Amino acid sequence: MTEINFKCKKCRKEFDCEVGKITFGMRLSFEKDVICPHCGKLKTEEQSCELELTEWGQTQVAELYFSEGENEAA
Numbered sequence: 001m002t003e004i005n006f007k008c009k010k011c012r013k014e015f016d017c018e019v020g021k022i023t024f025g026m027r028l029s030f031e032k033d034v035i036c037p038h039c040g041k042l043k044t045e046e047q048s049c050e051l052e053l054t055e056w057g058q059t060q061v062a063e064l065y066f067s068e069g070e071n072e073a074a
């Protein structure tokens with residue numbers, strides 16, 4: 001269960017979405033689709049990205065990133 005707070009670029013509303021496993025790379029990728037409650041499935045491809053992380057979402061991702069790093073080290 002990984003809920004991240006996003007902002008939809010289409011309707012400019014913030015929402016929480018369960019994204020499954022997050023892959024950390026040059027950019028983030030999510031196991032599950034990101035669904036805006038107003039617009040439906042959002043594109044996450046770099047050129048046509050329809051979502052952004054809120055400040056709170058960035059905090060959530062950073063915490064996951066560091067906790068995952070600890071798991072790998074263990």
Ligand SMILES: [Zn+2]
Binds near residue numbers: 010036
């Ligand atoms: Zn939307």
